[in-house]
Amino acid sequence: MRLYPIFATLMAILMLNSCTNEIAHHMDKKFFERHSHQTVTSIFPTSVRDVERMAEDAICLLEEEVDLIVRRPVAEQTYFNLIDAIDQVTTSVKYVASRLYFVTMVYSSEAIRAAAQDGVLRITSALVDVIGGNKPLYLMVRAYAEQRAGQDNLDAEEQRLLQDMLKEFEREGLSLPNDDLLRVNELKKELQKLLLDFELNINKDVKTFLCQEDDLVGLENSFIQQLPRNDEDLLVVRLDMPTFSRISEYCSVAKTREACWELYSNRAYPQNYELLSQIITLRDQLAKELGFSSYAHFETDDQMAKNPETVQSFLKELGVCGEPAAAKEFATWVEQLPDGVKLTDNKCASWDFAYLTEAYKKRVLLLDQQVIKNYFPVQRTVDEMLSLYEQFLGLEFRQEAVDGVWDESVRYIGVYRSGELLGHLFLDLYPRDFKYTHACQIGLLPALIDKDGGIIPAVVAIIANFPKAGADGQPALLSFNEVKTFFHEFGHAMHSILGATKAASFSGTNVPRDFVEVPSQMFEEWLHEPAVLRQLSCHVLTGEPLPEDTIRGLCVLRSFGMGSFIQRQSALAQIALRLFSGGTDFDIDQLHKVVWDEYQPYVLFDSRGHFIASFNHISGYGSRYYSYLWSKVYAVILFSYVKKMGLFDSATGARLIDALLSRGGSRDPFDMLEDFCGTRPELSLFFKELGLLD
Numbered sequence: 001m002r003l004y005p006i007f008a009t010l011m012a013i014l015m016l017n018s019c020t021n022e023i024a025h026h027m028d029k030k031f032f033e034r035h036s037h038q039t040v041t042s043i044f045p046t047s048v049r050d051v052e053r054m055a056e057d058a059i060c061l062l063e064e065e066v067d068l069i070v071r072r073p074v075a076e077q078t079y080f081n082l083i084d085a086i087d088q089v090t091t092s093v094k095y096v097a098s099r100l101y102f103v104t105m106v107y108s109s110e111a112i113r114a115a116a117q118d119g120v121l122r123i124t125s126a127l128v129d130v131i132g133g134n135k136p137l138y139l140m141v142r143a144y145a146e147q148r149a150g151q152d153n154l155d156a157e158e159q160r161l162l163q164d165m166l167k168e169f170e171r172e173g174l175s176l177p178n179d180d181l182l183r184v185n186e187l188k189k190e191l192q193k194l195l196l197d198f199e200l201n202i203n204k205d206v207k208t209f210l211c212q213e214d215d216l217v218g219l220e221n222s223f224i225q226q227l228p229r230n231d232e233d234l235l236v237v238r239l240d241m242p243t244f245s246r247i248s249e250y251c252s253v254a255k256t257r258e259a260c261w262e263l264y265s266n267r268a269y270p271q272n273y274e275l276l277s278q279i280i281t282l283r284d285q286l287a288k289e290l291g292f293s294s295y296a297h298f299e300t301d302d303q304m305a306k307n308p309e310t311v312q313s314f315l316k317e318l319g320v321c322g323e324p325a326a327a328k329e330f331a332t333w334v335e336q337l338p339d340g341v342k343l344t345d346n347k348c349a350s351w352d353f354a355y356l357t358e359a360y361k362k363r364v365l366l367l368d369q370q371v372i373k374n375y376f377p378v379q380r381t382v383d384e385m386l387s388l389y390e391q392f393l394g395l396e397f398r399q400e401a402v403d404g405v406w407d408e409s410v411r412y413i414g415v416y417r418s419g420e421l422l423g424h425l426f427l428d429l430y431p432r433d434f435k436y437t438h439a440c441q442i443g444l445l446p447a448l449i450d451k452d453g454g455i456i457p458a459v460v461a462i463i464a465n466f467p468k469a470g471a472d473g474q475p476a477l478l479s480f481n482e483v484k485t486f487f488h489e490f491g492h493a494m495h496s497i498l499g500a501t502k503a504a505s506f507s508g509t510n511v512p513r514d515f516v517e518v519p520s521q522m523f524e525e526w527l528h529e530p531a532v533l534r535q536l537s538c539h540v541l542t543g544e545p546l547p548e549d550t551i552r553g554l555c556v557l558r559s560f561g562m563g564s565f566i567q568r569q570s571a572l573a574q575i576a577l578r579l580f581s582g583g584t585d586f587d588i589d590q591l592h593k594v595v596w597d598e599y600q601p602y603v604l605f606d607s608r609g610h611f612i613a614s615f616n617h618i619s620g621y622g623s624r625y626y627s628y629l630w631s632k633v634y635a636v637i638l639f640s641y642v643k644k645m646g647l648f649d650s651a652t653g654a655r656l657i658d659a660l661l662s663r664g665g666s667r668d669p670f671d672m673l674e675d676f677c678g679t680r681p682e683l684s685l686f687f688k689e690l691g692l693l694d
Helices: 010-017 021-028 048-071 079-106 110-132 135-147 156-171 178-204 221-225 241-250 254-264 271-289 295-300 308-333 350-363 369-375 378-393 480-498 517-528 530-536 548-556 562-579 588-599 624-645 650-661 669-677 683-689
Strands: 208-211 235-238 396-399 411-417 420-428 440-445 458-463
Touching (some): 048 079, 048 110, 079 110, 079 135, 079 156, 079 178, 079 458, 178 271, 208 254, 235 241, 241 254, 241 369, 254 350, 271 295, 271 588, 295 308, 308 350, 308 562, 308 624, 369 480, 378 396, 378 480, 420 480, 458 480, 480 517, 517 624, 530 548, 562 588, 624 683, 650 669
Parallel strands (some): 420 458
Antiparallel strands (some): 208 235, 396 411, 411 420, 440 458
8 A cells, every 4th residue: 555654744744845746746745656657758868967866866765764764763753754654765766776777778978878887886876875774764764663563454465574674684684893994894885887788788888790791601691781881881780689599500601600709708807816816705705794605595495496595406306307308409409410519528629509499490390580580670670579468468569659758769568457557668679889688677656556556657668679661661570589589578567567566566577576577578488379470570571470391390399499598597506606606716618617617518618608607697696607507498388378278368468467467576486486377386297288298
């Protein structure tokens, strides 16, 4: 329930006026303002001064609101003016930081990006000082929990928020002696700067490959023709993620694949190795200050897995089926090697693996991805996907024109249910200089339930780097993997928009990290259903859907190479775990080699590559990269129940929303899964669904 904080004195109101009028306005709206499609772009800055003001106002709001809370007499404290008030103000300030971080990801202006980076650091530092270092605030919350919470008839969500807040305060170090707490807060501030620099180094270091047309044999002509040329008439290939994937999968020139692999595998190297060494050291120190044996133990403590030992058991259990499946898959793929691919000790080169598997798909499954992408023009694919989920989720998506977006290519979609606006979705789908080079969804404002039960709409953005339209008028086309990527990020967006909660910190994707990928990976599963592929596909020239034999082949891809997928994801999970499993005296490249040799026995380790320097999950996921596999298991099982109940059945969609998507982090993930499935999912069902059981 959305209630306004109680301001005890006139001085409180005067203190609010010491901030800008914008702050007073947000206070009147309890920090989170409703936006229409005409006003929503006002949340995006247009100048350096806008960025500076956003940071200044957020810090001012945080300091003054927390001061009001701490000075309130104990006798006047309630759940709403203490627990809910802390939740509202801290979450609102974190979302300002999120919007500024978003600016660093997508804005073209170097000055605005730099100001936004500074703003993020200032806000995160303020959160450490005002919340993470505020013992009186922690003691007030603890006293309320011990002495008065039982009198306030808290519902389940309110009780969960109270307990989570207490635990988070303790994880921040607030139960430590003052000197120890001071060290913890200094460590957190140092880490924030290092982590932001680590991410920005990756975003800035977009490699380019110079070549002749003959070096790109196997790639479609429309792609080659739109590439720019330098003064020496060489093609300039910008190695963002989609372009690198395209070359790895389809270019028949081995030396090109190798050269691009070496460039792409050395993004942000060596500068990020130095940063990573510092990050490892500081995270290890932080964990030990907080009473944990390692940073991995600290990070998993509040997750579904609870500890690294459970994660290791999970990965080992996956390997029981994954290892033999991977061996069979590789043996099948290398029965007929494509030209230019050779094995050494029954291993292929890193730059040949994707090309090898794509060649097999084309030869045996009759799946030519260069042909298939003609059935997925961007505009129509997006429209049909929206139509599909309108039906299943009972929503209406309105694509409307808005002014004030950060780039002219950005599209806006309003999300409605029964005429009520639930969320604003921005699509930034195409590459440009200085833009984030992968794909993601980012929350810019949370979906909330107000005091009257109404919805305060979320604002979210999907960032991608899909191919642009060709210079010859050829429309932008998506590969099947890019369609899957879009479905994945759209799943995150639906979770963010439909997950309206009373507690701001529970909204949408604010769930345990090892659960957050469940909805997004579940949405991917629709793409291996014949009826969905028929509806979604449309040839760019003829308007025909995919041929039935191609549809059958794409459905086979659901389990294709699953053993190899499990082993590769396990390798990445192990790297992340071992980087942060205690101690700091180890060689990053040696760790990479040890894990690679153990989990990738059919791919040669090449010491020229330093992919860990651009392993951007180190920042947000830390030791928890296992979350992708963990979530994959539950996503596949969840989808199997959706399919049984009805893929296009709006009643099934309503049940999914009620049990899971609408709950955000307000319930335990295991309980939400059990609610929808009727039982707690078991790993054996995952193996059965993907044909990994003998």
